[in-house]
Amino acid sequence: EAGVVQSPRYKIIEKKQPVAFWCNPISGHNTLYWYLQNLGQGPELLIRYENEEAVDDSQLPKDRFSAERLKGVDSTLKIQPAELGDSAVYLCASSPAPTGELFFGEGSRLTVL
Amino acid sequence: AQTVTQSQPEMSVQEAETVTLSCTYDTSENNYYLFWYKQPPSRQMILVIRQEAYKQQNATENRFSVNFQKAAKSFSLKISDSQLGDTAMYFCAYRSNDYKLSFGAGTTVTVRA
Numbered sequence: 001e002a003g004v005v006q007s008p009r010y011k012i013i014e015k016k017q018p019v020a021f022w023c024n025p026i027s028g029h030n031t032l033y034w035y036l037q038n039l040g041q042g043p044e045l046l047i048r049y050e051n052e053e054a055v056d057d058s059q060l061p062k063d064r065f066s067a068e069r070l071k072g073v074d075s076t077l078k079i080q081p082a083e084l085g086d087s088a089v090y091l092c093a094s095s096p097a098p099t100g101e102l103f104f105g106e107g108s109r110l111t112v113l
Numbered sequence: 114a115q116t117v118t119q120s121q122p123e124m125s126v127q128e129a130e131t132v133t134l135s136c137t138y139d140t141s142e143n144n145y146y147l148f149w150y151k152q153p154p155s156r157q158m159i160l161v162i163r164q165e166a167y168k169q170q171n172a173t174e175n176r177f178s179v180n181f182q183k184a185a186k187s188f189s190l191k192i193s194d195s196q197l198g199d200t201a202m203y204f205c206a207y208r209s210n211d212y213k214l215s216f217g218a219g220t221t222v223t224v225r226a
Contacts, residue, residue: 042216098212104158
């Protein structure tokens with residue numbers, strides 16, 4: 001069975017440019033998460049979806065970050081414009097339900113120059 | 114908000130020996146879940162072990178076991194018979210009743226041959 005797929009794995013952009021990350025969760029997983037992981041730190045939740053509904057986006061910096069999960073399957077996380085401090089790994093995870101085990105993707109490493 | 118604290122940034126252990134990672138958390142909830150996740154270098158995070166707060170018996174998964182002290186809000190992970198493949202960053206995580214998963218800062222474990 002395929003795991004959580006994320007792309008791109010690596011992205012280098014200049015500050016003020018836009019960037020987008022894509023996540024394909026495990027088939028049948030209704031719950032999808034985006035986490036931000038700074039170097040040497042634990043992941044921090046950005047947003048959680050139940051199907052297509054964002055049920056927790058309290059930690060998402062909405063002035064520059066946006067996310068969507070159309071049709072309750074794939075999800076896209078966008079940053080516009082990117083800042084130097086956005087350099088980090090963006091992790092996507094999915095689970096069958098809010099109470100289920102989280103399965104993580106390999107992450108998308110962003111470097112903002 | 115729940116706080117998860119891992120006070121050991123790095124641990125080193127000889128192959129076949131035992132290492133214990135500490136984790137403490139702060140909460141006012143009575144029922145919750147605790148987890149240990151493993152993140153190998155450049156690979157995705159995977160679940161190692163979980164503990165339900167209402168269960169007094171400590172969870173065990175092969176060479177991994179926990180010491181859950183609810184009153185002390187402590188949740189340590191013991192890795193027995195350490196193997197080279199155990200080299201990774203280990204994160205303690207707390208899941209609250211609203212399904213929010215909060216991670217500690219992580220402990221880097223290096224297994225020496």
